Amino acid sequence: MDVNLAAPAYVFGRGDAREQHRLLAAAHDPLTLPRLAETGVDSGWRCLDVGTGGGTVAAWLATQVGPAGSVLATDLSPTSDTVLRHDITRDPLPDGHFDLIVARLVLRHLPERAEVLARLVAALAPGGWLQIDETDTTYQPCLDAPDRHAFALYQRFIAARDAVMERAGVDAGYGRRVARAMRSAGLVDLDPVSGVEVWGPGSPGLALLAHTTVRLRDGLVAVGMTDRQLAEVRELFEQPGFRASSSVYYSVRGRRAS
Template structure:
């Protein structure tokens, strides 16, 4: 592991607003896992993850997918899981897993080392996302699989068409403040073409979307994101305190509903 000075440098270099040091991070990771892990695991199973594989999980966050991978490649397999702030990963202490402080935007990876490289909701936050994706592809062994999952904000709530759907000012403010920090909210839609351009073969993609309503993991995720971005969106003048509080309370309304962004998964194999 790298020292605390290196960790601080990584965090200072990152434009990431939803950092792991916040009090909301734990709730966000629980919600992310509940909302998206079933689909991610289905894709990993379809790609044939099995004992003996060497795997890389980029931006491991709360560690739920890293834990699944470590169990499914044991006993002979080996997992490297990275993050710019691995505080939630370090307590895992799984025998076949190395936790690494690492910034995918700037730090090198070993080349031709892994049977699988996976990331979820990472590269959309990385300004040098195309270079990072190329670095991940270069880390594959011949025949190895790269799978990335990223958001595509092409579907919005449309109360004019469906009156029950809610398009809140805080949701729009969240997207705007993240866009100010360089987040690409449509990178997921470009993944298929990006993987083809990198020379991967057997490239395919799938988009998943959900109807989020009160009490679902998606609403828990929205709540954690809203609360963590409170100071940023109000400080920028994108929403008022009153509007924010109304939108936060609205998440508990049994009538609340909105379509989620599309989560694209795209995968390809190194020839």
């Protein structure tokens, strides 16, 4: 009997990621960048952005640290030649080196997230900051829809999305577990913040969800959705009265003791 012991592949690992990365930046940079600024990141700092995606966080960090500092942006699948191809589950990192490490929406995808967190902590310089920004997508209800059919369609889509994620080894509720995980990994001065917002047509959050119907199309069809239903989901997100709550967003900072 063949037994596949390999970890599941990254759920968004196929196809062109650039539009998804653009939408992620639009939805999340307004939350992530002010939190990073609170660390006091400044000229000369050495920074690491793990799983950088479109690289907007790394680019912002570069403006803060200037030529005296450095920003290493890594990704399993770089979309730019300024990004180092690097698998955070296995490729080496320097010990005790970085003043600031950021990982946004990466660890939820990695079944090895506890080991990866330990590696990130070891890569921090004494006194260095780790910021992990994550979501808890187990909370993401529809707030208002034109009729019962539309409400049920939204719920069906979210359930299908969750099934695809679970099959890929994603921890959908990781956001709520980050602060405890960071404390267990030895960090101090933990400072979690969380929030939700309401999404309507034209919001970056709904645009990202609409894009998910395309990006994860094969997986969503494999768990029972039809292309017609996916098209209806996209149409629903453009209805003026449609409103959904975002998932719960968490941004957690912790420091390696000096």
